[in-house]
């Protein structure tokens with residue numbers, strides 16, 4: 001099986017955030033970046049598990065500049081065989097998807113993995129776009145995937161449950177909790193990752209349709225109103241009359 | 247040029263989530279000076295009600311089994327036939343499977359998870375969405391002729407503005423599917439978390455799974471759905487689908503009770519868009535109080551039953 005895993009770099013959730021250039025740009029100063037958790041814990045590990053069981057290769061792909069190489073090397077240390085970095089600026093999901101599809105078109109991957117969303121902009125957009133560009137079947141928020149010959153059986157999260165679907169086509173899946181268990185890279189993996197191939201390719205041109213005009217900070221909460229633990233009638237009254245929530 | 251909303255029947259009817267999208271679509275059509283049309287997927291006995299929320303024309307297709315390609319093709323064909331250039335979904339599992347595909351197929355700009363009514367600016371649209379775990383709001387501009395939006399739940403309340411609509415059966419042929427749905431397992435009888443208006447959530451402060459009766463009683467008293475923090479799901483005290491937060495389900499109910507949950511940033515990431523947050527915690531320094539609207543400091547095992555009692559009294563009046 002030829003497997004491709006799309007990995008992105010995101011700021012750690014605990015990062016303080018601020019913006020520069022009149023609110024258009026995220027201030028990267030002093031921020032620690034990580035591999036997007038869904039890409040690392042579920043998408044990548046699932047691809048490695050499939051390779052271990054069914055044979056094949058796991059390639060990781062990232063769209064971004066050379067500062068992303070550290071995240072790519074981590075994916076190689078966890079167990080991917082090789083990596084491709086498209087040396088562009090990931091300005092929109094469409095830009096990223098078109099770079100990935102452009103490369104994947106020449107490679108006939110059986111399964112392409114993404115994370116369910118990036119934890120910064122929460123788009124859930126790249127995966128279905130890649131699927132449409134390649135005419136693959138697509139399953140968002142997969143929590144289970146099994147393979148039997150060319151038949152793939154995917155459980156995907158839906159409101160209040162899961163739906164289980166099969167496909168014999170090549171597929172794109174976005175990975176959610178349950179798909180695999182996080183793996184920590186070991187010393188041997190880290191040593192080997194330094195010798196694994198990382199190919200750097202130039203981006204194709206994409207005309208942007210969406211752009212972020214400005215970032216603003218949400219209105220601060222007014223501050224908590226504390227209610228005496230012996231007076232739950234008062235809490236109910238506040239929730240009813242003031243918050244109009246009950 | 248018109249607005250097309252795509253909504254689905256759940257268990258044979260359109261629910262409040264669908265009507266929110268009707269109102270959102272109607273308001274968007276007013277901003278754009280056009281009309282709002284609906285494509286209803288699945289059989290819904292109350293389909294004509296979309297008219298009350300401002301939908302001018304509704305097309306319906308019967309129950310079809312889910313396939314992201316099939317849905318995309320049907321929606322694209324419907325939009326093209328109607329000349330619709332702004333296509334709106336609720337940000338639900340269907341949208342997450344289909345909106346990205348549709349944007350590519352229609353060469354449209356997509357913004358997913360928006361939380362404001364669009365503003366028109368010449369031929370472009372401006373919409374807001376919450377980013378960086380709710381720590382910032384990004385205002386997006388879409389400049390392509392065709393636009394696709396997916397809208398967060400609870401962005402807007404359904405508003406009645408008109409009369410029932412006439413619903414026409416869609417004549418769009420249903421393309422053959424290359425995938426096969428073999429099973430659908432959903433919880434019944436309770437509102438799924440992403441759709442819930444009220445959520446009662448509990449954490450490690452509960453000490454063990456045997457203590458959850460007080461949480462369930464409170465939830466059933468107000469018709470809320472139950473949720474939990476991640477360690478609680480990881481320890482199998484509660485089912486995995488109840489786990490909310492960054493790695494679990496993201497929710498934005500009107501009312502969120504956080505009981506015995508410390509309020510770690512990864513937990514807040516999935517719940518801090520809730521309209522009203524009530525925190526019950528014995529530690530006055532628990533970080534959750536900073537994100538709360540109302541707080542009660544004390545032992546949850548005493549407070550929760552008293553709260554349930556107080557609600558019961560309130561409902562009797």
Ligand SMILES: Cc1cc2nc3c(=O)[nH]c(=O)nc-3n(C[C@H](O)[C@H](O)[C@H](O)COP(=O)(O)OP(=O)(O)OC[C@H]3O[C@@H](n4cnc5c(N)ncnc54)[C@H](O)[C@@H]3O)c2cc1C
Nearest residue numbers: 449450451475476491492493506507508510512528529546
């Ligand atoms: C990458 C990453 C992703 C994560 N994703 C998530 C996520 O999606 N969702 C999530 O929830 N967590 C997530 N976490 C874990 C998160 O950081 C916290 O560890 C977790 O939310 C803590 O759960 P808790 O509040 O239930 O437990 P604790 O932090 O142990 O808090 C228990 C609370 O109960 C209170 N308490 C105890 N006894 C009582 C009593 N008798 N009465 C009243 N109050 C009492 C205590 O004061 C305390 O505040 C993630 C962590 C990481 C690193």
Ligand SMILES: Nc1ncnc2c1ncn2[C@@H]1O[C@H](COP(=O)(O)O)[C@@H](O)[C@H]1O
Nearest residue numbers: 006008063114115117118123124125126
């Ligand atoms: N710059 C990128 N390079 C490679 N893959 C990406 C990039 N951005 C996003 N992805 C993939 O697309 C998934 C969903 O991203 P998004 O649509 O932005 O929420 C991520 O989990 C990644 O798997």
